[in-house]
Amino acid sequence: MSDAESTLITGIGELVSNVGEPNDGKPNDGKPNDGKPGSFAAMTDAALVIAGGKVAWTGPASRAPAADTVVDAAGRAVLPGFADSHAHLVFAGERSAEFAARMAGRPYRAGGILGTVEATRAASDAALRANLRRLAAEMLRQGTTTFECKSGYGLTVRDEARGLALAAEVTPEVTYLGAHVVPPEFAADPAGYVDLVCGPMLDACAPSARWVDVFCEDGAFGADEAAAVLAAGQAAGLHARVHANQLGPGPGVRVAAEAGAASADHCTFLTDDDVDALTSTPVVATLLPGVEFSCRQPFPQARRLLDAGAVVALATDCNPGSSFTSSMPFCIALAVREMGMTTEEAVWAATAGGARALRRTDIGHLGVGARADLILLNAPSHTYLAYRPGVPQVAAVWQAGRLVAGAVP
Numbered sequence: 001m002s003d004a005e006s007t008l009i010t011g012i013g014e015l016v017s018n019v020g021e022p023n024d025g026k027p028n029d030g031k032p033n034d035g036k037p038g039s040f041a042a043m044t045d046a047a048l049v050i051a052g053g054k055v056a057w058t059g060p061a062s063r064a065p066a067a068d069t070v071v072d073a074a075g076r077a078v079l080p081g082f083a084d085s086h087a088h089l090v091f092a093g094e095r096s097a098e099f100a101a102r103m104a105g106r107p108y109r110a111g112g113i114l115g116t117v118e119a120t121r122a123a124s125d126a127a128l129r130a131n132l133r134r135l136a137a138e139m140l141r142q143g144t145t146t147f148e149c150k151s152g153y154g155l156t157v158r159d160e161a162r163g164l165a166l167a168a169e170v171t172p173e174v175t176y177l178g179a180h181v182v183p184p185e186f187a188a189d190p191a192g193y194v195d196l197v198c199g200p201m202l203d204a205c206a207p208s209a210r211w212v213d214v215f216c217e218d219g220a221f222g223a224d225e226a227a228a229v230l231a232a233g234q235a236a237g238l239h240a241r242v243h244a245n246q247l248g249p250g251p252g253v254r255v256a257a258e259a260g261a262a263s264a265d266h267c268t269f270l271t272d273d274d275v276d277a278l279t280s281t282p283v284v285a286t287l288l289p290g291v292e293f294s295c296r297q298p299f300p301q302a303r304r305l306l307d308a309g310a311v312v313a314l315a316t317d318c319n320p321g322s323s324f325t326s327s328m329p330f331c332i333a334l335a336v337r338e339m340g341m342t343t344e345e346a347v348w349a350a351t352a353g354g355a356r357a358l359r360r361t362d363i364g365h366l367g368v369g370a371r372a373d374l375i376l377l378n379a380p381s382h383t384y385l386a387y388r389p390g391v392p393q394v395a396a397v398w399q400a401g402r403l404v405a406g407a408v409p
């Protein structure tokens, strides 16, 4: 359809709109809001009109206006497209042997992140682009209509800039992660590597990026180094996000809060002070349960964060080492089954939560005026995403009003 044409999706068994009032948890009848995501909200027997790439109307199916094209959802659920706010998709090679060894409890010495760095540096642009596009298409088929994509497997000026330029071909949410790990050639001079990340590498990367990120962890970058990387990125016009508190307690969340970061990601090991920092600042706690699943580690304490009032997002952390899933439905199922989140909280975190973590107000909800990024499930409600784990249930995906994956009857 052209942007001038309108599409009515009617017969929606459950329309998840996320246009509830902030934190009151009550359903909303789909009336226009201020254009921002609210709390989880859903209505039954609903309809939605797309026009000009945006949501033009929502309400009871019995009152739906006419449109150029009519799609009958036949009692199935419609949700906002997923917003995956954390992914590492620019890489070459794979690490299935490392995963198998980890699952078998066998020691495994080859590579890790640095193995992927070596393969990525050696890969052609065409090979990296093909892998990136394959993963982006895989995400789209599973209902992810917005994703963030990091560099971090190049770790030279040339390779980081190349990775970000490739990422910018497929998403506007591009993140400079030169501070992923210290590469082997700087093993004896980590401070020199931080200078490179904050200097010439940043200069080469900032034009392609919106975000700056740092892996703040023992064995990667400490608090002072992380703060320096974020400050340099911010001075170059980038916005901050942080890999924080993944492998153990540490300063990551505090660094994120002090830098005014949009999100602290992982949040697996948190002190009470960390939880306070996440509730008293706008920093989103982005949980990545695919990592704990794939590394057989304890899951983050989502319930503790939610009960304290933190804003929680869910994302895949799709990468070839610690979490090689691109599936937001899988992360929702883990969050519900393993992390004590309700189905409503998990779906909100995977849609509106991801939007918050990316500081986007045009996505993550289906209020009037939102970008028409939405999915039709082969199921009557959002609950089925956790109730039927591992089953492909995304029937159709619209992005900015265009049907981009799946099919409608």
Ligand SMILES: [Zn+2]
Binding pocket: 086, 088, 243, 317
């Ligand atoms: Zn990550």
